[in-house]
Amino acid sequence: MRIAYSVETVRAAERELMARLPQGALMQRAAAGLAAACADLLGRVYGSRVALLVGSGDNGGDALYAGARLARRGAGVTAVLLNPDRAHGGGLAALRAAGGRVATVGGGAAGAGAAGGGGAAAAGGTATSGGAAVGGGPMAGRGPATDGSAATAGGAAAGSGGMAAGGTAAGGAAAGGGQAPSGGQVAGGVASGSAAPSGGQAAGGVASGSAAADRGLTDGGSEANGDAEAAVARADLVIDGIVGIGGKGGLRPDAERLVRAVRGILVAVDLPSGVDADTGEVRGSAVRADATITFGTYKPGLLIDPAHTHAGALRLIDIGLDAHLPADPDLEALQHEDVAALLPRxxxxxxxxxxxxxxxxxxxxxxxxxxxxxxxxxxxxxxxxxxxxxxxxxxxxxxxxxxxxxxxxxxxxxxxxxxxxxxxxxxxxxxxxxxxxxxxxxxxxxxxxxxxxxxxxxxxxxxxxxxxxxxxxxxxxxxxxxxxxxxxxxxxxxxxxxxxxxxxxxxxxxxxxxxxxxxxxxxxxxxxxxxxxxxxxxxxxxxxxxxxxxxxxxxxxxxxxxxxxxxxxxxxxxxxxxxxxxxxxxxxxxxxxxxxxxxx
CATH class of the missing domain: 3.40.1190.20 (Ribokinase)
Structure with a gap:
């Protein structure tokens, strides 16, 4: 039986679980599962182009850490920040350390700060030589990276080679950025079609002879504001990390425009941006994903129209929430074995x-x-x-x-x-x-x-x-x-x-x-x-x-x-x-x- 829980219940369970785990471990679990699912959809990670649509919530952090994993496997990953000053600092650090690039929407360089020698985003503060963002940033107090290194999606330190997509660092420890409940969703987004791979990339994720060089990437790995839409359009796979499970209403114009530019496979993080996680309502335009990777448990909106039609294929990633969820869910969906057990004989x-x-x-x-x-x-x-x-x-x-x-x-x-x-x-x-x-x-x-x-x-x-x-x-x-x-x-x-x-x-x-x-x-x-x-x-x-x-x-x-x-x-x-x-x-x-x- 598929079961689904409300946003309030999911957040309460996440809080209980996070209190028992090292800081940031829950986000790393989610990112590891997301990266593995995206790798399956791509078929071949090395040389592929991946774009991340990154909002200010923890879904954006999940996308950034997953993008870092894919970058370490040879994908060319560009993160498009819709709210650069509020992007997840630890996730940005991990992505940059893995060779990913950053584009911004709304003007200015990504991250609102300088990258240090380790490639980590300062996120409003100053990067140390190890690459971890410290002080002053919007993620302050949520767990900076330890041991002088930026955290990767699996919890391993950047520079150590990280882990293959789907793996988890020993003990699940996550550095940099920590983890908050996977919330913060606003509704909105636009439909996108099927995959349209647009060519390979050289090792390290830089497109050979592609617009990545022609559009003038800066040494710090950031693209100018006008290049964000082009990065999305040329991606083989786009990860929707715009908003999380708590949001209401439609996408803002910048986000809607970017989603309309998608030509590749569109994967939603936890649920498509623009749908109501609790009710399945869609108030305005919403992302219409080819697949949705959801964490811990299904959310009601993923199973109920009209939101259900925006989710595409569903994949549930176990992040350890089951023991912290109540016995009675908010929603159930019978499967074959449930129905077989009920049929009269x-x-x-x-x-x-x-x-x-x-x-x-x-x-x-x-x-x-x-x-x-x-x-x-x-x-x-x-x-x-x-x-x-x-x-x-x-x-x-x-x-x-x-x-x-x-x-x-x-x-x-x-x-x-x-x-x-x-x-x-x-x-x-x-x-x-x-x-x-x-x-x-x-x-x-x-x-x-x-x-x-x-x-x-x-x-x-x-x-x-x-x-x-x-x-x-x-x-x-x-x-x-x-x-x-x-x-x-x-x-x-x-x-x-x-x-x-x-x-x-x-x-x-x-x-x-x-x-x-x-x-x-x-x-x-x-x-x-x-x-x-x-x-x-x-x-x-x-x-x-x-x-x-x-x-x-x-x-x-x-x-x-x-x-x-x-x-x-x-x-x-x-x-x-x-x-x-x-x-x-x-x-x-x-x-x-x-x-x-x-x-x-």
Whole structure:
């Protein structure tokens, strides 16, 4: 299971861990993992061009230390400082000592100070002959390098050869710059495309015959302000260390312009700059990374749209936080093994009634197909029998002769272990009575589509004897909350939590990243959904599937989570390998093989 924690929780865990580690060790762990991941993406480090987009937070420090590691392996690394006076002093020292270069945005030489004989940035103070920045700099008090040498990304002293990407210095000790919680994010950034390698470089990271010489690098390894964008544009890989996990809002114009210049692989540090780590919201332009390397634990925004679509491929780096994180995360994402453990299995003594009977109240003269699709999902959800109640009985029987049918009302249709009500039901008096009948029962109920429209405003479903599951899409959720659809889509996590609290129900909010919320429990995000599921009737199949899982005895939150997972996986199976249009019934027919795949 993937789990995610809020920024506040992550920072508290980092503080606890840092109190037990040598100064700066946590940043070195993060930088080592970041450098290793970037090396994997590059394929060949030696001779490649790497640009670092460096802000004032610790994400910028992670990027600088990782850049130093890559430089020691023969990459030509240029750090572009968006706020030179507040750049991480220890990281700058390590990068310069490794042969990296520095460009600035906003005027002036990088670092606002002179580099000493060891190549370390003074960062407002004076560099010693060993290269460590001392005194006066913005990083003062966070741990200068010891033993007269600038710290490298792995914690080894510069000049000692450092360590290969992915390694860690003995004991994890980090010199120079220390470590603060990996925070400080503002939102914003712009999409960048796929890799476009632009040629090799000579050993030591200087581009042979390239603009590095033509644009006039200074002896201290700094480029003029106007060269920053060119350095980004020619890079094979760009590391986004602009802001950290605590920021809000969009990128500033200088940062946005630089991100638009990216032509190579774009890798985000911890999360893409411009996305909200806690909510997944994107307020303004945001970096759209090819990959995001995150540290310690996933952050909710990495798993929830719209931010999720900006993260690219995700890679989690273990930095030792697990022992300091609480047992209950803020967000969960089930994986294959989690779903396999929850799937119901009949015993040798099972009969169709012991396996559970799901009742389906769906369809109308106008929408008979909704009944067929809901029943199709229910038949493949693990229950022993499906009992259909409604006006589309003839249509349902013609397609699925194994279905038990009844004209209604639901209370007189026979015993069931769960109900599904709403798909294609209409809004007439009979539909309202059917909803009231089902909600008055003592078994779990799933309410979808027209059933949600008929649900009385402010209904407190806690008063029911059994669980209730609501499955709205964004428009239906907006109506239930009395807000705009745009507000729901921009803040999906807040919306699903608000619905669960207001109605006292388990809520499955359908969408590009489907969310499942229940009171006092972590929200679950479904990782299997695909855009091809946005087709008429797919929600009816999902309702029947979840209702069937409820009838087998799965708790409401588990039934909704497992149903969404199988539903998305069935769509992926149907559209594989390259994606193709599908119909809702295609998803239903793929569920049996999908179930088998999960158990394999």
């Amino acid at each position: 009949p015993s040798a003594e099972s009969d169709k009634y012991r396996r559970g009977v799901v009742g389906v109240v769906a369809g109308s003269a106008r929408y008979p197909g909704a009944a067929v699709l809901a029943v199709s999902g229910a038949l493949r959800g693990g229950a022993g029998a499906v009992r259909y109640v409604g006006p589309a009985a003839d249509t349902v029987i013609a397609r699925f002769p194994e279905t038990l049918v009844h004209s209604g009302p639901p209370a007189k249709a026979g015993r069931v272990q769960s109900w599904v009500v709403g798909p294609g039901l209409g809004d007439g008096a009979a539909a309202k009575h059917s909803l009231e009948d089902v909600l008055a029962s003592d078994v779990p109920v799933l309410v979808d589509a027209d059933g949600l429209h008929l649900l009385p405003a402010g209904s407190d479903l806690r008063k029911r004897e059994a669980a209730t599951v609501l499955t709205p899409h964004a428009g239906e959720a907006a109506a239930l909350l009395g807000v705009s659809r745009e507000e729901v889509e921009a803040g999906r996590l807040a919306a699903v939590r608000a619905l669960a609290e207001r109605y006292g129900a388990t809520v499955l909010l359908k969408g590009s990243t489907t969310l499942v919320a229940a009171e006092h429990q972590p929200v679950r995000v479904n990782p299997t959904g695909v855009g091809w599921l946005a087709t008429a009737g797919s929600g009816d199949v999902l309702s029947g599937l979840i209702g069937s899982l409820l009838a087998t005895g799965l708790p409401a939150r588990d039934a909704a989570s497992v149903g969404a997972y199988l539903h998305g996986l069935a769509a992926r199976r149907t559209t594989a390998p390259h994606g193709a249009p599908i119909a809702a019934y295609d998803v239903s027919t793929a569920l049996t093989d999908t179930w088998r795949d999960v158990l394999a």
